[in-house]
Amino acid sequence: MTERFDAVVIGSGAGGGTAAKVLSPLCKDGRRVAVLEWGPKLREEEFTGRELEMAGRLYFDSGGFLTKDKSMTLAFAKAYGGSTVVYTGTSLVIPKETVTRWAVPGLEWEDLRRRSEKYAGENNVHLLGPEAINDNNRLFFDACRTLGWRAAQFPLNLKGCKGSGMCNMGCPNAAKQGTHRVQLPEAERNGVLVVTNCKVERIRPRGRGAELGVVVSSSGIGHPSLWPPGRRTIEADTVILSAGAVQSPALLLRSGFGAGLPALGRYFTAHPALILAAQHENPITNYHGHPKSYYCDHFAETDGFLLETCMYFPFTTAKSLSGFGAAHEAFVSRMDLLQMILVLALDEAERDNRVTIGPNGEPVVDYRLSPKTMRAFVSAMRASARLFFAAGARRVHAPASARFIIDKSAEMDLDTLINEGYMQTGRVAVSSAHLMGGCRMGESAADSVTDARGRVHGLPWLYVADASLFPRCSEVNPYLTVMALADRAAEAARERIASRERAAA
Ligand SMILES: Cc1cc2nc3c(=O)[nH]c(=O)nc-3n(C[C@H](O)[C@H](O)[C@H](O)COP(=O)(O)OP(=O)(O)OC[C@H]3O[C@@H](n4cnc5c(N)ncnc54)[C@H](O)[C@@H]3O)c2cc1C
Ligand code: SF4
Structure with missing residues (x-):
């Protein structure tokens, strides 16, 4: 079966x-x-x-997608709404200094700020009132203030x-x-078909647009697809990836676009993360x-990490904390005593950290944790231990230490107990939920995949x-x-569709 779409x-x-x-107004004009x-x-x-039921329903590999050397799990969702179904909803505008460091010709921070704030308004972004802040969050913030x-x-x-x-x-x-x-319900109300x-599976250039090979399946959960199970071919004048x-990047690589785009899949970054926990003497609300509700960016410029509050579920917590046996069980079986911190390392974009494809065209993420990231983790673990103790915890979990758990009585020795010698992949559970790069924006095909508006170099019908x-x-x-970058790219695609129509008229 073949179906034709404008976009x-x-x-x-x-x-x-x-x-x-952004494209949905086109439907009102019959496209x-x-x-x-x-x-x-x-x-x-x-x-x-x-936990386990939802992980299987919503995440690729149930949330346990591993990088090639198995040093990090990547969390990303497969659902109507993608990872926004599982994200936590923290809503920050990218800092101006970061966009300056990005140095993409034609991309201005002011434009990203304006678009981000438009979507923050649409999505009801606001600060929670004090009555909605639990102990886990309050203790984090108060300890940061105590520590300055x-x-x-x-x-x-x-x-x-x-x-x-x-x-x-x-x-x-x-x-x-x-x-x-x-956004999706609004697009559907305007006439967009969401299948x-x-x-x-594949994208092939065809005439002045493309042909897509797709497979519709029946997953056994959720609303049935609009299309019956089976293979079909879709023709499209404009494709937004x-x-x-x-x-x-995996879809473009298995479709054969790698030859003309040497940067495809490369410069993958992930904000590699650690989940850290500490035990209080008495239950806290967590x-x-x-x-x-809070984050600490005190160490971002100097040590390359952020601290955020978090509270994970029993299975995720147990698999994220290093250790085994009675000590591990004693820690994870009392969830009501736990305070948690998520560490995010601000990783560099390295050419060799990349998405490739396996023998069946499936994505393989070849990502090495750099020495800089490992140092950031050690320093973040020391800082988190200080924060936990300042918040009143009795013992903290520190995976880069000899016995994984440090008692309050050893608080003065954190710098010696937590050290790089113990910071080994496989010993410390690293995960990531902020997956970035692989089709990076830039000036030319030599070191990027698209221009500043998401147009793929050399393929005028394809946007990312x-x-x-x-x-x-x-x-x-x-x-x-x-969302801000997608807004720009979809706007550019809409302009292309309109200008082609004007040219044809
Ligand atoms: C657990 C978790 C918590 C997070 N919390 C936050 C947060 O609090 N704040 C924040 O700013 N960010 C957060 N993030 C990150 C944020 O969710 C992502 O940065 C963002 O959703 C990425 O958007 P995207 O469009 O690139 O990909 P996604 O939102 O992941 O969407 C990609 C979609 O494409 C679909 N897809 C993939 N391949 C194909 C194919 N071949 N054919 C058809 N469909 C395909 C997938 O099924 C998926 O639905 C979190 C992420 C996770 C996983
Ligand atoms: S805290 Fe509960 S109700 Fe609030 S957004 Fe998260 S899952 Fe939904």
Whole structure:
């Protein structure tokens, strides 16, 4: 079967959902626009909040996608709304200094700020009131103040949050304002067709546009796809690729575009992360309440890391903390005593950190944790231990130490107990949920894949509109920047469609 569209968006996450909305006015003029999304659209009752069930329903590899050397797990979602279904909703505008460091000709911070703030308004971004801040968050902020470290509150994109703390399993209360709640429904109301359970396998140039090979499947959960299971061919005048930082480069590589685009897949960054925990003597409120209200960027410039509050679920916590046996069990079986911090390392964009493809065209992420990142982790672990003790904890988990757990009585020896000798991959659980790069913006095909508006060099019908556009890491939580960049790319695509029509008239 072959279907024809004026524009096709591949993927429906932060980038694809935004692009769909920007293109949707075209439908009112009789043009056909489709979003093809690999994942399902879950029914409301399928957001159960049960950890393992939801991980299997929403994440690629149930959230355990491993890099090639198995040193890091990557979390990214496969669903109507993409990773916005599972993100926590912290909503920051990228700093001006970061965009200056990006140095992409034609990309101005002021433009990104304006677009980010437009989407912050659409998604009801605001600060939670003091009544909604639980102990886990309050203790973090108070300890930062005691230590004299710079910390601030996260703006969040919520409406009717009930503080159930399950944001990363898909909000069971429909409170988080991801693209699945805001931009995609609006695009559909305007006439965009959103086809779920539809994987795009290949893209081929065809005439002045492209031909896509897709497979529709029946996943057994969620609303049925608009199309019956099976293979089909889609023709599109304009294609917007928004499959995310792992899948967008992989799809282009398996479609054979690597030869003309030597930077394709390269300069992948990830904000490599550690989940750290500490035990208090008495229960604190932690898994009730929104999990992430504060961050500390005191060490960003000097040591290359951020600290954020977080609260993870039993399985994720257990697998993220190093150690085994009775000591590990004693730690993880008392969730009610735990305070948690997420460390994000601000990694450099390195040419050899890249997405490649395996024998069946599947993505393989070849990423090495650099010595700089390892040093940042050690320094972040020392800082977190200080913060936990200042907050009143009795013992802290420090994976780069001999026995993984340090008692309050050894507080004065943190610099010796936590050291680089113990900072080994495999010994310390590293994960990432901020996947960036692989189709970076830039000036020419020699060292980038697209221009500053997401147009792929040499392929006028193809645009990229997702986190793969980042030329370096964002240094803050990235989703608003993804939406701002997708807004620019989709606008450029819309202009192309309009100008082609004018030329044809
Ligand atoms: C657990 C978690 C928490 C996070 N928390 C925050 C936060 O609090 N704040 C923040 O700023 N950022 C956060 N992020 C990051 C943020 O969610 C991402 O940066 C953002 O969603 C990336 O947008 P994207 O469009 O590039 O990809 P995604 O949103 O991941 O969307 C890509 C979509 O493309 C689909 N797709 C892939 N391949 C194909 C194909 N071949 N055919 C069809 N469809 C395909 C996928 O199924 C997916 O739905 C978090 C991420 C995770 C995983
Ligand atoms: S804390 Fe709020 S946003 Fe997160 S899952 Fe619960 S209700 Fe949803």
